Amino acid sequence: MSIETAERQDTAPVAPEQPMLEVKDLLVRYGRGRKAAAAPAAVDGVSFSIRPGETVGLVGESGSGKSTIGKAILGLQKSAGGTISYQGKDITYAGAAERRALGGELRAVFQDPNSSLNPRQSIGASLAEPLRIRGVTAAVAREKAEAMLERVGLPREAVDRYPSQFSGGQRQRIAVARALICEPKLVVCDEAVSALDLSTQAQVLNLLADLRDELGLSYLFIAHDISVVQFLAQRVVVLYRGQVMESGPAAAVTESPKHPFTQALVAASPVPRPAEQAERRMLRESLGVRTAAAVAGSPGGCPFSQRCPLATELCASQRPALRRVGAADVACHYA
């Protein structure tokens, strides 16, 4: 999809030809059999790419398929079509052995710090696991685990402790340490800071930003909160019911959204300044977006058409293709 250069050049190195990750026409369906085939796909023809050192944000409401895309990339969810390639290599249907062969370059940080660490394993054992299955000796793995804990701002002694002894923010730091211990190139962060309090969330976001700048990491940053995404991402992909509505540079998408759904999403995110928030509320109410409880659009048309203030008969019958509007790609007949 989009190949324009990101606006924030400072963190994105000059793009080589080969993207770090390329997702093309990804299709994911839940369930099996005829019934599942008739239901709308959870992810329907999504394409995007991540360049080395770049952070791409995936935003959308619940049920938009953003987490499903992350799972498909990580091999936790079967794809029904399309391709996912990592550094030019097709990994759409890669098994456990092939993923192991990726050498820990593709890693993940999950949402819930309570369940992303095995409560019966010490921190050291959790951190060492990805190294041990790649044949690293126990002593070296332990040393690396201690160094990594220090890197994320925790004491070395934490290796012998258990997840229950840490707060949510500390556990999320440990999860970051676990993801980064095999020196990955790409990290999928699935709502990595959503369960945290404001001040802790800021700590983990800073940590992710520091590690990216220091290690040249690429992130696929999945979140429902467009402001959080905007802090970390250079490019943003906005999803609605499994389809890309808009994608482009973070500043363009969040400051001057072109798609009616992105406009609604940005306007609905409240800011902690009462006067400005009152203005945003008026703007949102003037948009005339219909309630989220509205039914899905007809399968052939735009998925947002039932809620969209601009919708016409064309929208109900024909799915708009992504086209360039300003700096972003927008899937709307009238943007």
Add this chain to the structure above:
Amino acid sequence: MIPNVAPAPADSAPATAAAAVQPKSGQRAAFSKISASRLFASPGGVAGVVWLAALVVASLTAQWWLPYKTEDQDFTAVLSGPTAAHWLGTDELGRDLLSRIFAAAAGTLGTSLITVIVGVVLGTALAMVAAGRGQTEGGISRVTEVMMSLPGTVIILAVIGAVGTNIPLIMAILGVLISAGIYRVMLGQAKSLQSQLYVDAAKVDGVSTLGISLRHVLPGLTNTIVVQSALIFAVGMLIQAGLAFIGFGPPIPQPSWGGMIQGASQHVYDAPWLMVPTGAVLALTVLAANAIGNALGKAPNTGVSHLPSAAARRQRSVAAGAAASVAEAGAIPAKGHLSVRGLSVGVDGGTPLVTDVSFDVGPGTVLGLVGESGCGKTMTALSLLGLLPAGVSATGGQILWNGKNLAAATEREMEGIRGRDIALISQEPMRALDPMFTVGYQLTAAIRRLRKVGKAEAHAEALSLLEKVGIVDAKRILKTYPHQISGGMAQRVAIALALSGRPRLLVADEPTTALDVTVQAEILSLLRSLVKDTGMSVVMVTHDLGVVADICDNVAVMYAGQVVESGRTANILDNPRHPYTLALLAADPHANTAADMPERLATISGQVPQPKDWPTGCRFMARCQFAGSACAAPVPLLPSGSEDGLVRCVKADELAVEGLEWLATEVPTHRVLKIVEKDLA
């Protein structure tokens, strides 16, 4: 009204108490420590362990201490009762019962163990395979269903017919038959463990399915395995005795418990004693195994079992109220006016959770209670409804509602107020709705109870309430069950339910946190229009400063159980006076636009202190960038100078003059280290 409002555990002390009893050392050590402590906490468990251990030791060493050989016959004492020569008496051939019972014990226990091992290993392995590879589950489940429908006795008798009385083989086959049941028990647990995020993380690592089963699933099953083993051990022993009783035990001269009972049954009239020793030993052994299973299977003690009952809670709150209600407010406040004065909430017997909280909510206004988790905002909100969790109660101060002190009200009085005067909407709308009943049934039942109206009128009122909360096809929604509607719709229904008693005050505990932002905006608009139309007031608990800016007229910022700053929303958010408010705003990515997004967000080092660690001075001092020596003394809540604003900071004026900003510094490692160590202490 307010059906099953489970108190949100996030802010509560019992939750941290439960966390504190988590295992603290090595994985296996931790497990055995828990089981062992659980086992020895129950008298039955102790007795069971003692009996089984004695039996095993006695039977293993039997050849050295038994007074007689098992086949020795003493014709001078046939069918005798207990004597000095034969402590437990003799059988019809004059054989010593004590010797025969203990000679048979090793075989009985050993072969029962075969059943346990075969059954548990097979059942657990099948469950782990089925849970690990979804496509095999159907097949394995069908096979186990067939196994469970086979008549076990017939199969065992058929095996005996084919291969003779080979006890170990028979017990192994019994194990295979029992494994189907074990599989059923283990499957659900294994599947829930498989769905944990740490299993996903291991899959991303490339850990094989077998590795995941052994490292991440099996340790979680150990407890169930131990409990099931104890129970199956008892079953195995009984079945084995039963088989020996009907003649399929070890060959005749060899002793077996079932065979001995069978022999005794033929002399039940002429020598009733003969039945007693063997029967008692068998019964005691089965009981011992069951007692061990029960002791291990008991739910782990979460540290709340000692908490008093609701009745005790009611009495105490009356007592506390009697002590506190002396100082009735001088002026009679207006109707629909909530005035909280010096409210304290604490765990019974000590730890305070909320101290000296005061605020006012006038009719038709919205107050925001804002802060991070663990700051006591939910506890404060729940105390307004008398819905504090068991073991937590209001320990001081007043909650004045229409001139009445709710902190001193009895449970009965509160029942009259809850739902009618004061209603609650919670974070999880689905928890307010019973999945077994339609939306219409729940709504009309609440309306009929709270407004004392007939069925038809209640139905019409339910329709109009749903329309009031912005549901377009109200007729259809009335007929649906809660699981058939979306989260945003469920929150609308929960609000309609809360409105059914025409409350004057709505306590909203994070009502939009679980919703998408677009839905959140709709719910906030709905609440705003309800406040405008009905003149109802709202106490809104939230951690989101954007929500505060959107809907609240006034705000009270809470930190570590105290109000640190309160006043008009515009004053507080645009011109914060307390360093904590300053820091929260600086850490909020919503406060910035893409154009002015900083390289780093401001953070607050460390975390909110636990109630037991609250200092006597400023509770924010340890994390504050501006802390000085003056902060170590207790800090009063003083007027901040802007309208009726209050701030709890000795440096507030100084900071305002200097116009300081909360800086985006990284958490110093030494500080994190110190805090972690304090947590562990």
